[in-house]
Amino acid sequence: MEPIRKLPMVDLLTQYKHIQQEVDQAVLDVMRSSAYINGPEVKSFASELGSYLGAKHVIPCANGTDALQIAMMALGYQPGDEVITASFTYVATAEVIALLKLKPVLVDVDPETFTIDCDAIERAITPRTVAIVPVHLFGQCANMERIMEIAQRHNLHVIEDTAQAIGAEYTFSDGRTSKAGTIGTIGTTSFFPSKNLGCMGDGGAIFTQDDALGNRLRMIANHGQSVQYQHDEVGVNSRLDSIQAAILRVKLRHLDTYCKARQDAAAAYDATFAENPGLQIPIRLSGSTHVFHQYTLVIKTKSRDELRSFLDTRGIPSMIYYPIPLHMQSAYTDPRYQPGDFPVTEYLCKHVLSIPMHTELSAEDIAYISSNVLEFLNS
Numbered sequence: 001m002e003p004i005r006k007l008p009m010v011d012l013l014t015q016y017k018h019i020q021q022e023v024d025q026a027v028l029d030v031m032r033s034s035a036y037i038n039g040p041e042v043k044s045f046a047s048e049l050g051s052y053l054g055a056k057h058v059i060p061c062a063n064g065t066d067a068l069q070i071a072m073m074a075l076g077y078q079p080g081d082e083v084i085t086a087s088f089t090y091v092a093t094a095e096v097i098a099l100l101k102l103k104p105v106l107v108d109v110d111p112e113t114f115t116i117d118c119d120a121i122e123r124a125i126t127p128r129t130v131a132i133v134p135v136h137l138f139g140q141c142a143n144m145e146r147i148m149e150i151a152q153r154h155n156l157h158v159i160e161d162t163a164q165a166i167g168a169e170y171t172f173s174d175g176r177t178s179k180a181g182t183i184g185t186i187g188t189t190s191f192f193p194s195k196n197l198g199c200m201g202d203g204g205a206i207f208t209q210d211d212a213l214g215n216r217l218r219m220i221a222n223h224g225q226s227v228q229y230q231h232d233e234v235g236v237n238s239r240l241d242s243i244q245a246a247i248l249r250v251k252l253r254h255l256d257t258y259c260k261a262r263q264d265a266a267a268a269y270d271a272t273f274a275e276n277p278g279l280q281i282p283i284r285l286s287g288s289t290h291v292f293h294q295y296t297l298v299i300k301t302k303s304r305d306e307l308r309s310f311l312d313t314r315g316i317p318s319m320i321y322y323p324i325p326l327h328m329q330s331a332y333t334d335p336r337y338q339p340g341d342f343p344v345t346e347y348l349c350k351h352v353l354s355i356p357m358h359t360e361l362s363a364e365d366i367a368y369i370s371s372n373v374l375e376f377l378n379s
């Protein structure tokens with residue numbers, strides 16, 4: 001049977017149509033300026049994003065994976081140094097650690113927020129540990145207060161992977177608030193089109209409050225040169241295109257509206273799912289807002305994969321973020337880790353399901369999606 005309607009997981013086209021005039025004009029202006037690389041749009045975007053986040057230095061770069069790599073290069077780690085990160089994350093986080101010949105040390109996540117488990121961080125620290133890389137997964141900050149306290153006690157850096165949580169706000173117990181990505185030593189993000197602040201190609205950025213580190217990050221992203229044709233160390237070539245920066249300047253002005261649209265959609269999903277014993281809705285940590293890069297359910301009683309197939313027959317897409325834990329990926333197998341070592345991660349990989357979440361969801365879409373989820377769970 002043909003589904004009654006076919007919904008997208010993410011609706012970038014409708015989002016674009018609402019701001020088409022502004023975006024088209026911004027792109028045309030760059031084309032007519034011929035300042036395609038490192039033009040004024042890139043500088044303006046970096047400074048506007050810095051103001052939005054409260055970040056002293058914003059260094060735009062080519063993508064979120066490069067952002068993580070440049071961050072770790074700038075901190076001057078030596079091969080074999082240990083970097084602690086979550087076993088339940090996108091591969092990029094662990095990939096750059098391995099690529100730089102550092103040692104990824106994986107730890108399990110919290111079953112409620114899916115972010116890095118702080119007790120597990122403490123247990124994983126050794127004399128070779130240099131950094132903790134919390135991932136603000138699905139749009140909610142990890143427990144940054146506790147992570148910063150652990151880092152200070154052990155003299156470690158904190159690199160926040162904010163690719164999924166740009167705009168999220170963290171509140172410390174003393175009432176101080178900070179935007180995700182501005183709390184640790186360095187924050188990194190991605191402007192991949194489907195991220196909460198997405199461009200129309202690839203893009204990324206690095207944030208820091210530290211002047212010396214800001215200069216170093218800028219230098220490493222630009223072939224390791226501080227002055228043109230003078231290379232102080234080995235760097236990389238990682239730039240944000242002027243056209244993407246111009247698009248991001250437009251979209252940054254809408255970011256708070258976009259966050260609100262996602263939060264409203266999440267609240268509407270919550271209202272229909274609450275109290276259903278067959279699933280766990282996204283649990284919010286008191287210290288952080290949630291900007292819902294994903295709305296991820298834990299399917300507890302019935303088969304997640306059967307629910308996914310059922311939704312597909314109704315024209316409802318869904319995705320599994322992430323189906324295979326890092327320690328069970330061929331590229332990252334390590335004699336230190338065995339299946340069973342990260343029980344929460346392994347459980348989540350089998351039971352999570354992300355349903356459509358974007359800025360253009362209508363009340364009707366949400367009602368249609370949630371009634372189908374409930375129909376399957378209650379059958």
Ligand SMILES: *Cc1c(COP(=O)(O)O)cnc(C)c1O
Nearest residue numbers: 063064065090092163164190192
């Ligand atoms: C998307 C993402 C990245 C990588 O970003 P790219 O721009 O695709 O390189 C890194 N970490 C996390 C958690 C992500 O979601």
